[in-house]
Amino acid sequence: MEFSHGSNMGNDESSSSFSTGKSAQERGLSHVPESYVIPTSHDPNLHPETAKVPVVDLSGFRHGSAQRSLVIQDIKNACHRMGFFQIINHGISQSLMDGALSSAFGFFNLPTPEKMKLMSNDIHKPVRYGTSIKDEIDNIQFWRVFLKHYAHPLEDWIHSWPANPPYYREKMGNYCSEVRKLGIELMGAITESLGLGSAYSSDKMNEGMQVMAVNCYPPCPNPNVAVLGLPPHSDYSCLTIVLQSSPGLEIMDMEEGKWGIVPKLHGALQVHVGDHLEVLSNGLYKGVVHRAILNCEGTRISIASLMSLGFDEKMGAAKELVDEQHPKRYKESSFGDFLNFLSANDIGEGKAFIDTLKIIK
Numbered sequence: 620m621e622f623s624h625g626s627n628m629g630n631d632e633s634s635s636s637f638s639t640g641k642s643a644q645e646r647g648l649s650h651v652p653e654s655y656v657i658p659t660s661h662d663p664n665l666h667p668e669t670a671k672v673p674v675v676d677l678s679g680f681r682h683g684s685a686q687r688s689l690v691i692q693d694i695k696n697a698c699h700r701m702g703f704f705q706i707i708n709h710g711i712s713q714s715l716m717d718g719a720l721s722s723a724f725g726f727f728n729l730p731t732p733e734k735m736k737l738m739s740n741d742i743h744k745p746v747r748y749g750t751s752i753k754d755e756i757d758n759i760q761f762w763r764v765f766l767k768h769y770a771h772p773l774e775d776w777i778h779s780w781p782a783n784p785p786y787y788r789e790k791m792g793n794y795c796s797e798v799r800k801l802g803i804e805l806m807g808a809i810t811e812s813l814g815l816g817s818a819y820s821s822d823k824m825n826e827g828m829q830v831m832a833v834n835c836y837p838p839c840p841n842p843n844v845a846v847l848g849l850p851p852h853s854d855y856s857c858l859t860i861v862l863q864s865s866p867g868l869e870i871m872d873m874e875e876g877k878w879g880i881v882p883k884l885h886g887a888l889q890v891h892v893g894d895h896l897e898v899l900s901n902g903l904y905k906g907v908v909h910r911a912i913l914n915c916e917g918t919r920i921s922i923a924s925l926m927s928l929g930f931d932e933k934m935g936a937a938k939e940l941v942d943e944q945h946p947k948r949y950k951e952s953s954f955g956d957f958l959n960f961l962s963a964n965d966i967g968e969g970k971a972f973i974d975t976l977k978i979i980k
């Protein structure tokens with residue numbers, strides 16, 4: 620691909636392509652400031668192990684029922700074992716994915732004043748640019764720059780997305796609608812795998828939210844100190860689908876009790892079980908805990924599409940999955956409740972939304 624994403628460390632501020640003049644990761648600093656160093660309990664491994672990530676081939680998914688049920692069995696195993704899997708033959712073309720990645724690179728390469736137009740620390744803003752998670756508010760900071768924007772219904776939001784680069788709206792918009800369709804199909808497969816039928820959540824998902832987290836991790840000047848791109852967390856969503864330009868996503872393998880990096884698989888997308896699916900499944904499927912690690916060579920981009928119910932629509936355990944042997948394990952909550960949690964808590968210090976929902980710990 621044609622982007623320039625070589626290291627710009629050591630450049631002076633005016634020539635750094637990430638200079639906003641604010642956070643360290645954008646100023647091209649040659650060292651990592653103290654506020655970015657995380658507690659040693661989160662230490663990233665210098666030589667990350669490869670995670671054992673299930674790969675689900677979706678080519679049989681839209682065919683006859685026999686093939687479809689095999690795919691659903693694979694999805695069920697993956698959700699149950701890991702809360703995470705990679706998908707291939709998912710139907711989203713390479714050119715659509717490359718277009719989304721190049722628009723993201725194009726945006727982050729813009730001059731500072733252009734990006735600053737969208738800068739905000741107000742997590743309720745439907746379109747905003749920022750650094751870390753809540754930079755200048757949270758105690759520990761992360762080596763990330765991001766653009767977040769709502770994406771559904773597309774026509775309601777696309778006009779408030781970045782006007783530059785000029786192809787951003789079209790290319791990112793095309794990717795967003797395709798990945799959303801795929802997400803809703805996968806959600807149908809997942810509810811089917813839970814014995815609830817494929818249409819169980821489709822009306823609410825069709826009316827639901829799609830939040831895009833477009834993440835940029837500039838090269839880190841000193842990977843030997845404990846700095847992360849994003850701290851361990853699970854997503855609030857039902858389902859998150861991630862597209863990444865290079866590896867750097869690590870997941871926690873609960874069975875093995877260790878972190879592993881998600882291996883590169885050309886053309887694949889990554890699917891996360893989110894907190895709201897954990898709730899819906901009454902704990903049968905667990906949201907995957909993941910984090911973003913850094914490298915010193917080049918900029919990494921990831922585009923996460925977080926799909927959930929509507930802003931105020933509460934997600935609760937499916938009543939079909941609750942009985943005397945399996946009492947309800949979680950309180951109901953909405954995307955809006957998650958935002959309130961996020962504004963009051965510091966995820967980098969280990970606070971997790973799902974823990975606030977647990978009735979049975």
Ligand code: OGA
Binds near residue numbers: 832867868911921923
């Ligand atoms: C996220 C996230 C992972 C990545 O945006 O929630 O976990 O690889 N991103 O950037």
Ligand code: NI
Binds near residue numbers: 852853854909923
């Ligand atoms: Ni995440």
